[in-house]
Amino acid sequence: MSLSPSPETKLTAERIGMVFKRDGNSTNVLRDINLTVGRGEFLCVLGPSGCGKSTLLNTMAGFLSPTSGEIRIDGEAVRGPDPRRIFVFQERGVFPWLTVEGNIGFGLFKLSRAEREQRIAHYVQLVGLEGFQKAYPAELSGGMKQRLEVARALAVNPDMLFLDEPFGALDSITRLTMRRELLRIWEAEKNTIIFVTHDIDEAVQLADRVAVMSDRPATIQQIVEIDIAHPRDIGSARYLELRHGIFDQLGLAHKV
Amino acid sequence: MNSLVEPRKWEKFFWPVLACVLFLALWHYLVIWSATKVFPSPLAVEKGIAELARKSLLWRYIGDSLRRVALGYGAAVVLGIPVGLTLGWYPAANQVVNPVFQMLRPISPIAWIPVSIILFGVGDTTAVFLIFLCAFFPIVVACVDGVSGVPAMYRQAGRNFGLSPVQLLSKVVFPAALPQIIIGLRIALGIAWLVVVAAEMIAVDSGLGYLVIDARNSGKRYDLVVAAMLMIGIIGLALDLLFRRLRNIRSVRWGFRHGT
Ligand SMILES: Nc1ncnc2c1ncn2[C@@H]1O[C@H](COP(=O)(O)OP(=O)(O)O)[C@@H](O)[C@H]1O
Ligand SMILES: [Mg+2]
DSSP states (O other), X not given: OOSSOOTTEEEXXXXXXXXXXXXXXXXXXXXXXXXXXXXXXXXXXXXXXXXXXXXXXXXXXXXXXXXEEEEEETTEEOOSOBTTEEEEOSGGGSOTXXXXXXXXXXXXXXXXXXXXXXXXXXXXXXXXXXXXXXXXXXXXXXXXXXXXXXXXXXXXXXXXXXXXXXXXXXXXXXXXXXXXXXXXXXXXXXXXXXXXXXXXXXXXXXXXEEEEEOSSSBOEEEEXXXXXXSSOOTTSHHHHHHHHHHXXXXXXXXXX | OOXXXXXXXXXXXXXXXXXXXXXXXXXXXXXHHHTOSSSOOHHHHHHHHHHHHHTTHHHHHHHHHXXXXXXXXXXXXXXXHHHHHHHHHOHHXXXXXXXXXXXXXXXXXXXXXXXXXXXXOSSHHHHHHHHHHHHHHHHHHHHHHHHHTSOHHHHHHHHHTTOOHHHHIIIIIHHHHHHHHHHHHHHHHHHHHHHHHHHHHHSOSSSHXXXXXXXXXXXXXXXXHHHHHHHHHHHHHHHHHHHHGGGGSHHHHTTOOSOO
C-alpha cells in the first residue's frame, strides 16, 4: 500500500469489517470490504435490504468506527463526521422547526450574514425552491423536502456527499425527476458522491460505477462500470445489458 | 366550502355560549326546585361577585393568587428546563436521579404543606414553594422525555455540520424537543393553578383559595364561596387558552399535528 495515494483517489476502504454485538450474540455485517473511489466519481452501492449498505456508508461518513480496517479520505484516516462530507438521509432529515431558508443556512453559521444570504439564495435556486424560502417543511411535498435536504448539504460546499436511499420514500415519478436533478447538480458542483440504493435501475441510471454487495456478511461481489454517457437512454441495448448483468450477479430471475 | 367537519365562525361561539346559558338555567332552576337554603343561585353569586368588586377584594385576591403562581411556576420553569435538558442529555445522570424523582413525584403537594410551613413559616413563601414543587417535576420529566425522543438523525445531522455540543443542544436538541416541553409546561401550569388554591386555604390570608375558606368560616357566605370557585374556574381556563396559543408559533407547530 503506497502512503501517498494518487491525486485521483478520493476515498479508500481497506479490509473493512463490522461486527455488531448486542445481548451476547454478534452479527457479522461487513466482511473484508475493499473499495477505491475516484475524485468526482458517482459511485452507487447496490445490495439487498439489510445487507449492510447503511452500515458501510456510516463508517465512511465517520458516524461508526469499523471493527477492523480503515477508511481514508484524501489520504487521511476518517475519525468522525466532518462538514466537508455531508450525509443525506431520506427527506426526514430536514429540521421541521426551521424554514427552507433556515434549513439551507443551518451549516453556514461561521459565515457573515451577507455571505450566508447569498449562499442560501443560490441553493434555493439550484434546487428549484424559489417562492418557498419562508415555508416550513410541513408545508412541502416529499420531493421538495428531499431537494431541501440536498440543498442544505450542498450549501456548506462539501467535497463529498453520502446519500442513503435518498429517494426511497418518494413516488416513482418524483423519483425519476429527482435523479435527473441530482445528476444536473452533480455536474455543476463536481462533488464525489456515494449513493446507496437497493434499486438496480436507479444504480444503472446514476452511477459511473456500481459496487454490488452480497448478502450478510456483505462483501463487494463485483464492481460494474456503467460506460454510458449522460443523459442515458434507458431503452438502449447497452443499458439493458448492464442491467441484466447486475440482475444475474444478484441471483435474480428476469421474469416476474 | 361548506365542509361538514369545519365549524363555521358563528358556530364556534354559538355552541359554547348556548351550553353556558343552559348550565346557568339548570343551576338556577335546581336551586329553586330543591328549595336549598345553603346553595346560592347564579344571581346570588353574581351579587356576591359585585360585592367583592365593590370592596375591591376581587382584584386584590385574583392578583395575589396570580402573583404566587407566577413566582412558583416561574421558578419551576427557570430551574426545571435546564435540569430536564441536562438529564435528558446525560442519560447516565438521569439514571442516578430518576429513582428519587419517581418517588417524590407521586407525593401530593398538599402533603408537603406541614414540611414547608416548618421551613418557611405561614405565608407567601410557603405557597410559592408548594407551587414550585408541583410544577417542577412535570417540567423536568417533559424535558427529559423530549430530549431523549429527539430522532438520532437530527443529532447526527447537527454533528455532521460541525456543531459543538453546546450548539447541538441549543440549535438541534432544544428546538426538536420544544413541542414536548410546551406540553409539559401546560400540564404544569394546570397543576400549579390547582395547588395555589389549596395552599391559600391553609398557608396565607389572601387569594382566591383563602376567599373560599374565609367566606365559609366567617358567616357561611356560600354565595361568596361559589363566586370564588367560579373565578378560579374562569382564570384557570383563561391561562390554559393562553397557553394553547403557543402551539400556533410556526417553529413549534410541526409538533402538534393532531389533537385539540
Ligand atoms: N447498531 C446496530 N446494532 C446491531 N445491529 C445492527 C446495527 N445497525 C445495523 N445492524 C444490523 O446490521 C444489518 C445491516 O443493516 P443496514 O446496514 O442498515 O442494512 P441496509 O442499509 O443494507 O438495509 C442488519 O441486519 C441490522 O439489523
Ligand atoms: Mg439502509
